[in-house]
Amino acid sequence: MRFEVWAPHADRLTLHCDDVTSAMERDPGRPGWWSAEADARDGTRYGFAVDDGPALPDPRSRRQPDGPDGLSAVVDQARYAWRAEWAGRALPGAVLYELHVGTYTPAGTLDAAAERLGHLVELGITHVELMPLCPFPGRHGWGYEGVSLWAVHEPYGGPEALKLFVDRAHELGLGVVLDVVHNHLGPSGNYLPAFGPYFTDTHQTPWGSAVNLDAPGSDEVRDYLVGSALAWLRDYRLDGLRLDAVHALKDTRALHFLEELSTAVDAVAGELGRPLFLIGESDLNDPRLITSREDGGLGLDAQWNDDFHHALHTTLTGEGQGYYADFARAPLAALSKTLTSGFFHNGSYSSFRGRHHGRPIDRARISAQRLLGYAQTHDQIGNRAQGDRLSASLSPGLLACAAALTLTAPFTPMLFMGEEWGAGTPWQFFTDHTDPELAEAVRRGRRREFAAHGWAEEDVPDPQDPATRDRSCLDWSEPEAPAHARLLAWYRELIALRHRQADLADPDLAAVRVAHDPQARWLAVRRGDVRVAVNLSKDPAVIPLGVRKGRVLASWDPVAGPLTDGVLNVPGESCVVLTQA
Numbered sequence: 301m302r303f304e305v306w307a308p309h310a311d312r313l314t315l316h317c318d319d320v321t322s323a324m325e326r327d328p329g330r331p332g333w334w335s336a337e338a339d340a341r342d343g344t345r346y347g348f349a350v351d352d353g354p355a356l357p358d359p360r361s362r363r364q365p366d367g368p369d370g371l372s373a374v375v376d377q378a379r380y381a382w383r384a385e386w387a388g389r390a391l392p393g394a395v396l397y398e399l400h401v402g403t404y405t406p407a408g409t410l411d412a413a414a415e416r417l418g419h420l421v422e423l424g425i426t427h428v429e430l431m432p433l434c435p436f437p438g439r440h441g442w443g444y445e446g447v448s449l450w451a452v453h454e455p456y457g458g459p460e461a462l463k464l465f466v467d468r469a470h471e472l473g474l475g476v477v478l479d480v481v482h483n484h485l486g487p488s489g490n491y492l493p494a495f496g497p498y499f500t501d502t503h504q505t506p507w508g509s510a511v512n513l514d515a516p517g518s519d520e521v522r523d524y525l526v527g528s529a530l531a532w533l534r535d536y537r538l539d540g541l542r543l544d545a546v547h548a549l550k551d552t553r554a555l556h557f558l559e560e561l562s563t564a565v566d567a568v569a570g571e572l573g574r575p576l577f578l579i580g581e582s583d584l585n586d587p588r589l590i591t592s593r594e595d596g597g598l599g600l601d602a603q604w605n606d607d608f609h610h611a612l613h614t615t616l617t618g619e620g621q622g623y624y625a626d627f628a629r630a631p632l633a634a635l636s637k638t639l640t641s642g643f644f645h646n647g648s649y650s651s652f653r654g655r656h657h658g659r660p661i662d663r664a665r666i667s668a669q670r671l672l673g674y675a676q677t678h679d680q681i682g683n684r685a686q687g688d689r690l691s692a693s694l695s696p697g698l699l700a701c702a703a704a705l706t707l708t709a710p711f712t713p714m715l716f717m718g719e720e721w722g723a724g725t726p727w728q729f730f731t732d733h734t735d736p737e738l739a740e741a742v743r744r745g746r747r748r749e750f751a752a753h754g755w756a757e758e759d760v761p762d763p764q765d766p767a768t769r770d771r772s773c774l775d776w777s778e779p780e781a782p783a784h785a786r787l788l789a790w791y792r793e794l795i796a797l798r799h800r801q802a803d804l805a806d807p808d809l810a811a812v813r814v815a816h817d818p819q820a821r822w823l824a825v826r827r828g829d830v831r832v833a834v835n836l837s838k839d840p841a842v843i844p845l846g847v848r849k850g851r852v853l854a855s856w857d858p859v860a861g862p863l864t865d866g867v868l869n870v871p872g873e874s875c876v877v878l879t880q881a
Contacts, residue, residue, distance in 0.1 A: 308332030368489025388574030424795030438732025445486030562599035585658030673711030687728030697873030803828030
């Protein structure tokens with residue numbers, strides 16, 4: 301078997317393979333690359349020593365059986381016999397479900413998560429979006445401090461378990477999306493700097509030196525990241541990737557990394573004969589991210605839309621701290637703007653940033669389905685001091701209103717696991733760092749951060765306490781309780797309605813009409829012949845819908861109505877979806 305590694309500044313490279321060492325030779329055709337031949341099979345342990353140092357894991361390791369600090373293992377990707385005949389599932393018309401493997405079930409494994417996929421099929425989900433799976437220190441964590449960008453976290457089950465999970469999802473008709481982190485690597489177990497200029501001080505990010513996308517040596521670094529992305533799509537038959545915080549990918553080259561990646565993914569989709577897509581997380585509100593390459597954009601298929609979340613969150617909760625401030629001044633107006641324009645900040649002044657922010661979306665060229673809309677995500681829950689969900693503070697009626705607004709919006713909807721039944725469990729920030737100094741630094745940093753915002757330090761959960769992770773696991777007995785079961789049935793009804801009603805699949809932002817009353821706290825949305833009436837007040841509301849006759853498609857409160865002279869009586873904290881008769 302041929303082993304290869306890029307180490308442009310090394311004088312010597314040694315392959316350690318099953319306790320046998322071999323000197324590696326420079327590849328004359330590829331500057332900076334070294335190679336060696338050795339006997340190996342699936343499971344063979346190996347590593348590379350740079351300039352007679354210790355054996356380190358392969359930067360392109362497909363498996364880390366002993367964690368990020370151990371030797372790599374050979375993976376024979378062809379050994380797995382795929383069962384599902386899968387033609388792929390494209391993003392338009394999707395309903396996504398964000399899932400963290402380590403807390404979706406108490407067992408916290410891919411195998412255990414696969415056993416619960418039937419719940420998602422019954423719910424009407426089309427795609428599971430898995431939070432990051434790359435290896436990280438310890439057993440439990442969010443996954444955003446992963447290393448070994450080609451490997452699967454061993455406590456989750458490793459490579460074989462991911463293939464089994466994807467295969468099972470595909471058998472059930474579910475697409476699978478993976479969250480990947482290209483903008484930084486974890487501080488622990490990151491050995492890339494020993495091999496080459498994977499990072500650069502030319503730019504700084506919240507995590508320190510930036511990944512090297514434009515400095516000397518960046519050709520190979522970009523190829524490393526693109527290669528990792530394509531490996532997930534090819535080797536594990538994934539349907540798409542979610543790209544974490546792409547605004548932190550500092551790249552001044554004429555061909556931006558994201559454009560290069562989207563070009564490569566489209567080429568692989570053609571090669572494999574099935575649709576593949578990229579979803580970006582971006583704080584820039586720059587529509588060029590999701591504009592086609594032919595029209596001068598970067599060519600990503602979609603992006604998370606935090607503006608919709610922030611507008612909806614402030615409307616529901618009244619919170620106005622931090623980045624919620626601009627939305628909280630007139631929350632219903634902010635929500636109306638995002639529903640019709642996509643972004644709230646599309647060139648407007650952002651007090652949180654102290655400057656103007658964003659750029660308008662060309663609604664004639666960009667489909668609303670290129671924006672993901674959501675009421676909750678791992679970030680928006682987990683980055684609260686106590687990881688409290690909306691269900692911790694909102695009534696069942698307001699949770700139902702949040703669901704109606706999310707699932708009838710023009711955007712591609714996404715749920716966060718447990719949201720569909722109003723999970724009573726929090727989702728807190730937890731880590732399992734094996735380095736005591738790093739663990740203490742994270743613990744203190746988390747408490748200082750929230751103490752500055754008025755929280756008592758003792759009220760901020762200890763990320764390193766195993767109980768913090770355990771509290772964050774879904775309680776699968778909850779959906780059987782009457783209050784949870786009612787909300788779950790409502791989510792199922794709305795998702796089925798979205799799949800069935802053509803007007804709710806219309807991707808034209810310009811066709812959306814919204815009316816609202818900030819004093820009475822109601823909002824009405826028109827999507828073709830469909831009307832969505834939402835009353836966020838505790839008091840009943842009379843909501844004008846502009847139609848003489850209508851047929852109720854879904855109603856949270858059965859006493860809503862009747863529709864008389866174009867107006868609808870809606871009980872407090874309730875919502876109705878109807879169609880023009």
